[in-house]
Amino acid sequence: MTSDVTFIRISYRIIVLTLLALTLGSIASLAAIAFIEAVDWMNDVLLISPRSRIQLNNPFLLTAATVLVPTIGGLIVGFLIQKLTIEKRPLGPADAIKAVQLRTFLPDTRSGFVSTLASLVSLGSGASVGQYGPMVYMGAIAGNFASRLKLDIPNIQTIAIACGVAAAISTAFNAPIAGLVFAHEVILRHYSLQAFAPTTVASATGYVFANIIFDSPPLFLVHFDGVAFGYEFLLFAILGLVCAFLAVIFMRLLASTSAFSEKLSLPTIFKPAIAGLAVGIIALQLPDVLGIGKEALRFATIEGAFSSGELILLLIAKMVLTALCLGFGFAGGVFSPSLLIGILFGTLCWTLLDFISIPNSGVVVYAICAMMALTSPIIGAPLTTILIVFELTHNYDLTIAAMVSVVFANLLAYRLHGRSIFDVVLASKGVDLSSGRDRAMLENINILTLDNTDFANLKDTYSIEESLIQLKQVGRSAGAITNHNNIYLGVVRTIDLIGEESQAITNLIRKDMPVLNEKTSLWQAMSALEGFTGEAVPIVDSSNGELIGMVPESELITAYQKIANDIRDEENEGI
Amino acid sequence: MKAFNHFFIFLLCSYFSTTLLYGQSELTIATWGGSYENAQQTALFQPFEVATGTLVNTQKYSGDLAILNSDLLPDIIDMTLGDALIACDKKLIHKLDYKQILIKDKKHENPKSDFVKHSILPCGIAHLSYSTLIAYDEREFTGEKPQTISDFFDIKRFPGKRALNKSPSDILEWALIAEGVPIDQIYDLLSTERGMRIAFRRLDSIRDEIIWWDNPRQAASLLSTGKAVMASGYNGRFFSAQLDGAPITMIWDAQIIDWNVWVIPKQKDSNSKTVLKNNFIRFVIKAENMAKLAEIIPYGPSRKSALRRIGLHAEQGFSMRDQLPTATHHLDRALFRDANWYANTQNLRKTRFWDWLNQNKMGDAKEDN
Numbered sequence: 001m002t003s004d005v006t007f008i009r010i011s012y013r014i015i016v017l018t019l020l021a022l023t024l025g026s027i028a029s030l031a032a033i034a035f036i037e038a039v040d041w042m043n044d045v046l047l048i049s050p051r052s053r054i055q056l057n058n059p060f061l062l063t064a065a066t067v068l069v070p071t072i073g074g075l076i077v078g079f080l081i082q083k084l085t086i087e088k089r090p091l092g093p094a095d096a097i098k099a100v101q102l103r104t105f106l107p108d109t110r111s112g113f114v115s116t117l118a119s120l121v122s123l124g125s126g127a128s129v130g131q132y133g134p135m136v137y138m139g140a141i142a143g144n145f146a147s148r149l150k151l152d153i154p155n156i157q158t159i160a161i162a163c164g165v166a167a168a169i170s171t172a173f174n175a176p177i178a179g180l181v182f183a184h185e186v187i188l189r190h191y192s193l194q195a196f197a198p199t200t201v202a203s204a205t206g207y208v209f210a211n212i213i214f215d216s217p218p219l220f221l222v223h224f225d226g227v228a229f230g231y232e233f234l235l236f237a238i239l240g241l242v243c244a245f246l247a248v249i250f251m252r253l254l255a256s257t258s259a260f261s262e263k264l265s266l267p268t269i270f271k272p273a274i275a276g277l278a279v280g281i282i283a284l285q286l287p288d289v290l291g292i293g294k295e296a297l298r299f300a301t302i303e304g305a306f307s308s309g310e311l312i313l314l315l316i317a318k319m320v321l322t323a324l325c326l327g328f329g330f331a332g333g334v335f336s337p338s339l340l341i342g343i344l345f346g347t348l349c350w351t352l353l354d355f356i357s358i359p360n361s362g363v364v365v366y367a368i369c370a371m372m373a374l375t376s377p378i379i380g381a382p383l384t385t386i387l388i389v390f391e392l393t394h395n396y397d398l399t400i401a402a403m404v405s406v407v408f409a410n411l412l413a414y415r416l417h418g419r420s421i422f423d424v425v426l427a428s429k430g431v432d433l434s435s436g437r438d439r440a441m442l443e444n445i446n447i448l449t450l451d452n453t454d455f456a457n458l459k460d461t462y463s464i465e466e467s468l469i470q471l472k473q474v475g476r477s478a479g480a481i482t483n484h485n486n487i488y489l490g491v492v493r494t495i496d497l498i499g500e501e502s503q504a505i506t507n508l509i510r511k512d513m514p515v516l517n518e519k520t521s522l523w524q525a526m527s528a529l530e531g532f533t534g535e536a537v538p539i540v541d542s543s544n545g546e547l548i549g550m551v552p553e554s555e556l557i558t559a560y561q562k563i564a565n566d567i568r569d570e571e572n573e574g575i
Numbered sequence: 576m577k578a579f580n581h582f583f584i585f586l587l588c589s590y591f592s593t594t595l596l597y598g599q600s601e602l603t604i605a606t607w608g609g610s611y612e613n614a615q616q617t618a619l620f621q622p623f624e625v626a627t628g629t630l631v632n633t634q635k636y637s638g639d640l641a642i643l644n645s646d647l648l649p650d651i652i653d654m655t656l657g658d659a660l661i662a663c664d665k666k667l668i669h670k671l672d673y674k675q676i677l678i679k680d681k682k683h684e685n686p687k688s689d690f691v692k693h694s695i696l697p698c699g700i701a702h703l704s705y706s707t708l709i710a711y712d713e714r715e716f717t718g719e720k721p722q723t724i725s726d727f728f729d730i731k732r733f734p735g736k737r738a739l740n741k742s743p744s745d746i747l748e749w750a751l752i753a754e755g756v757p758i759d760q761i762y763d764l765l766s767t768e769r770g771m772r773i774a775f776r777r778l779d780s781i782r783d784e785i786i787w788w789d790n791p792r793q794a795a796s797l798l799s800t801g802k803a804v805m806a807s808g809y810n811g812r813f814f815s816a817q818l819d820g821a822p823i824t825m826i827w828d829a830q831i832i833d834w835n836v837w838v839i840p841k842q843k844d845s846n847s848k849t850v851l852k853n854n855f856i857r858f859v860i861k862a863e864n865m866a867k868l869a870e871i872i873p874y875g876p877s878r879k880s881a882l883r884r885i886g887l888h889a890e891q892g893f894s895m896r897d898q899l900p901t902a903t904h905h906l907d908r909a910l911f912r913d914a915n916w917y918a919n920t921q922n923l924r925k926t927r928f929w930d931w932l933n934q935n936k937m938g939d940a941k942e943d944n
């Protein structure tokens with residue numbers, strides 16, 4: 001009988017998860033395709049794409065559009081984000097990571113949609129931001145919707161968000177394995193059999209949509225005949241290390257531009273427009289900086305398409321403008337700009353190599369290696385980037401070369417900066433994933449969410465006898481003493497009161513008692529209680545010293561255990 | 576049947592009305608000469624003459640918009656799509672009166688839907704697809720044969736003169752494809768200053784080996800006379816040359832597919848002349864006539880029902896459908912020309928092209944012509 005029930009339950013889960021993965025895969029994939037199409041359409045209409053720019057035989061209009069489109073785009077983005085979202089900032093993969101890692105909810109759906117719209121406007125009007133972040137977030141929104149259905153499947157939110165994200169990446173790069181791995185590497189950050197099957201189905205669905213139904217063109221097609229010289233692998237490793245430095249510089253630049261923007265005494269709503277204006281003015285001389293830069297990405301793998309001077313100029317312009325656009329509040333990701341910066345840098349390094357006449361296998365492999373070596377530490381996804389190379393180029397030699405660069409880049413960048421830009425952003429908001437998911441989850445729970453009302457509140461005017469009666473009534477072996485203003489004075493234990501009837505109660509207060517406040521997280525509480533043997537801990541308002549309540553130790557341990565169990569279940573669940 | 580009767584009566588009326596008023600009526604059609612025009616004569620013009628008694632004259636045309644400003648303005652022109660878009664934009668050609676041209680018949684309740692997408696334009700009707708591609712002289716390459724557009728640019732492996740159309744069409748696309756740019760991205764990349772630069776750089780690499788042609792008929796003859804080892808040209812003409820015994824082979828890699836469009840130049844017309852022009856277009860875009868043309872010369876009709884009717888070549892007996900540029904085995908690496916892009920970048924391309932040619936002259940006196 002029991003096995004029948006288990007069989008039915010497991011069959012139910014398998015069917016529901018498969019259907020869910022198919023549905024989410026389709027939705028996220030269609031959303032991603034629609035997003036790309038909409039950006040392309042806007043780029044054509046708004047004279048951002050070179051193909052539309054060259055066909056306009058009106059220099060005045062072209063100049064005006066180049067400057068005004070990103071500026072007005074900035075104004076619209078500023079309005080959307082500041083007036084229509086609750087968070088007052090664009091949402092992105094970091095929010096999806098936070099929701100999954102801490103098992104909390106995504107920010108509200110309206111903010112999510114408005115943020116997506118804002119990234120569409122940003123990309124459509126030529127801001128120097130990436131398109132994959134918003135696509136990943138759209139996948140996460142789809143997953144979040146699914147998790148609200150009453151499907152009675154454990155960890156449904158985690159799985160559903162991972163499915164949406166996997167399909168988005170799979171569609172965006174025509175790379176189903178990379179989509180699947182990205183969901184595990186960046187969003188789930190662990191491997192579980194329960195999530196693996198649905199994300200694979202969703203990723204494959206995304207691939208079917210992108211490749212078979214819509215036949216989207218690949219991001220890049222390159223021709224590579226293989227690595228000609230053994231010593232080049234050493235060069236790839238060195239390239240990886242150099243890319244790590246550049247990646248760290250880029251991430252620091254992003255962070256410092258954000259900080260600078262916050263200090264700037266200017267209405268936040270207008271800040272994106274300033275970045276847009278900067279993009280427009282620079283684009284007058286250097287149109288490659290507009291938008292994602294698909295054309296520049298392609299040219300980078302053609303020998304001699306750029307001179308070294310042009311490469312350096314475009315590299316710096318792209319880094320500064322991306323930092324400016326993201327720091328000043330345009331909505332979008334860092335993935336595509338990183339790809340472009342990386343590939344330009346790779347081409348530059350190859351030019352140098354060629355200049356000093358070191359025999360090599362050509363520009364393609366150096367460009368691709370640097371592209372991935374720079375991107376991987378930024379998004380914290382070494383495996384994904386290696387697989388993207390493999391799936392996009394179908395070239396094994398190129399993949400191995402990229403792997404060497406990526407690994408070294410990640411090693412160094414991790415030491416210098418952290419696991420990814422998302423982790424650094426989250427850490428700055430108090431979610432530190434670097435010491436493990438359990439700690440981050442414990443940090444995310446405030447002790448006020450636990451029951452703290454069941455305790456004995458003793459007044460400093462009480463006699464010992466009165467206090468003992470009170471403690472007996474509540475059934476506690478310790479109580480908190482407050483004065484007539486409810487100011488916390490300390491804790492006394494029954495055992496210390498017995499036989500001390502002549503004493504004033506304030507003389508019997510225990511000195512070694514840990515005290516928590518309204519900001520204490522579960523993690524901090526657990527640390528504070530190390531070596532503590534008692535029944536309950538007082539919580540005192542840090543601003544005025546008033547007693548809030550006492551949280552029983554058993555509550556803390558139960559809450560801790562629940563999180564530990566949840567994580568263990570999620571990471572080890574079969575289906 | 577009823578519809579056919581109406582149509583027949585209509586044709587008779589228009590024939591008699593024009594002949595009564597003007598005696599023998601005439602139409603001048605500007606078209607491209609050579610084997611293409613011969614095929615049109617057999618499949619379209621002569622049957623039209625027989626059916627209506629109108630005399631069809633032809634005027635030589637090799638794709639220059641200057642014809643629209645000349646004194647000898649033809650009645651109808653068989654124009655490339657890009658030129659037709661420019662001419663329409665400049666209001667040099669009439670908007671077509673599709674009520675008169677696309678007549679419902681028994682099979683086609685809505686004749687528009689029988690045409691492939693985008694072939695019904697405001698100022699013209701795209702009637703056939705043709706391919707511009709590279710062909711080579713078999714006698715010159717007895718060993719390894721050139722197979723891709725990169726081979727065309729490889730003068731070390733495949734030495735010899737290359738004959739190219741003296742215009743900034745096709746060659747820029749080919750130069751970029753030879754650089755390894757995916758076909759899907761050609762126009763995106765050619766739209767940048769850098770793309771143009773790379774394309775001309777690639778052309779530079781073969782500049783001493785180029786022979787320019789102006790008239791499409793020259794392409795095949797330059798090959799058969801041994802003056803060039805490879806040449807760009809139109810698939811139909813190469814096909815005809817092959818039938819005539821020329822030892823040439825077409826390279827379908829990076830073929831560029833484009834459309835020809837029937838247009839009516841703007842001029843003051845009597846009503847009857849307008850009717851006659853509409854009648855002509857209506858006649859030549861009938862599915863059976865389009866199919867008949869494609870059975871002589873392998874250019875793809877724009878009507879789906881015409882495609883279905885294409886049978887065997889009258890003399891050679893092989894399927895003509897397999898010879899079309901749009902036959903599936905030719906489409907793997909085909910580039911569909913972006914006619915709007917062509918129309919809008921014409922001046923720019925011309926300027927760049929002539930600058931490049933003149934540079935050539937100044938830098939190197941060996942230019943072949």
